[in-house]
Amino acid sequence: xxxxxxxxxxxxxxxxxxxxxxxxxxxxxxxxxxxxxxxxxxxxxxxxxxxxxxxxxxxxxxxxxxxxxxxxxxxxxxxxxxxxxxxxxxxxxxxxxxxxxxxxxxxxxx
Amino acid sequence: xxxxxxxxxxxxxxxxxxxxxxxxxxxxxxxxxxxxxxxxxxxxxxxxxxxxxxxxxxxxxxxxxxxxxxxxxxxxxxxxxxxxxxxxxxxxxxxxxxxxxxxxxxxxxxxxx
Numbered sequence: 535x536x537x538x539x540x541x542x543x544x545x546x547x548x549x550x551x552x553x554x555x556x557x558x559x560x561x562x563x564x565x566x567x568x569x570x571x572x573x574x575x576x577x578x579x580x581x582x583x584x585x586x587x588x589x590x591x592x593x594x595x596x597x598x599x600x601x602x603x604x605x606x607x608x609x610x611x612x613x614x615x616x617x618x619x620x621x622x623x624x625x626x627x628x629x630x631x632x633x634x635x636x637x638x639x640x641x642x643x644x
Numbered sequence: 645x646x647x648x649x650x651x652x653x654x655x656x657x658x659x660x661x662x663x664x665x666x667x668x669x670x671x672x673x674x675x676x677x678x679x680x681x682x683x684x685x686x687x688x689x690x691x692x693x694x695x696x697x698x699x700x701x702x703x704x705x706x707x708x709x710x711x712x713x714x715x716x717x718x719x720x721x722x723x724x725x726x727x728x729x730x731x732x733x734x735x736x737x738x739x740x741x742x743x744x745x746x747x748x749x750x751x752x753x754x755x756x757x
Contacts, residue, residue: 565743576734577687579745621687630675630694630741631702636686 536560538635540622545641546612554607554620554638562627568596568607569621571637577621580607609640617642646671650735650749657725658757665720665752667735675741676718677702678710680731681751687734693718694741725756 538558546552558566565584569577583589583598583605595608607620619637626633648669657663669676677692679702689702693712707729709721718737722729732753736746 567745569745576748576750577746578748582743582745584743623687625742630692630700632677632689632692632746633703634679634687634689636684 536624536626536633538622538624538633540620540635540638542636543639543641545643546609548612548614548642548644550612551608551610552612552640554609554622554640556605556607556622556635558603558605558622558624558633558635560624560626560633563600564625564627566596566598566605567623567625567632568594568605569623571619571621573618580620612642614642614644616640646747648735648737648747648749650733650752652752653750654753656755656757659726660724663722663725663754665722665733665735665754667718667720667749668716669718669737669747670716671737671739671747672715673737673739673747674715675739675744675746676712676735676737677741677746678708678718678720679734679736680704680729681734682731690720690733692741725754727756730754730756 568580571577581596622635678690679687691710693699735749738744738746
């Protein structure tokens with residue numbers, strides 16, 4: 535079957551670093567996405583990983599280990615506007631189906 | 645401006661009354677998809693389309709239909725809506741449905757009474 539797990543909620547302090555983990559078991563693998571979704575808004579694309587390793591984009595980085603079925607999103611120098619839900623999604627192999635985790639709600643406090 | 649436009653944004657209807665939610669993108673994207681989002685369940689894919697006249701089922705296609713007659717449009721049709729289809733619906737598009745991230749519409753909040 536297919537399963538994507540991420541923590542339901544996390545809290546962090548402004549200026550700090552936070553790591554949001556995602557583990558997955560899916561029918562094949564064609565890449566992993568991270569999306570950000572503010573309350574009441576549509577998701578927006580953050581990153582895509584298909585090879586093992588770390589991809590850095592400004593304050594956000596995403597890591598993938600295909601052998602472990604594991605990814606994380608790293609947010610540095612947290613700002614209040616980073617308070618949002620972060621969605622991990624896996625593109626299944628052989629299809630173009632995108633399977634989403636339930637999302638991690640991050641609250642950034644002053 | 646690059647965008648995905650869904651209409652309507654809000655809809656209240658009754659059980660069994662056919663409805664269509666429209667979705668249009670202006671980026672010449674090949675891939676389009678519909679999702680529903682429910683509390684605690686996250687986004688679940690209903691249908692997707694790799695190109696004109698090519699559609700396929702996602703994880704939760706029961707009770708829904710789609711069509712892709714033109715590249716820019718991908719309407720979602722509920723032939724006989726039921727209360728368990730009350731949800732927040734998102735349409736999305738991307739260049740290739742693989743490495744390219746998806747652009748999402750603003751969402752349609754549907755209530756079926």
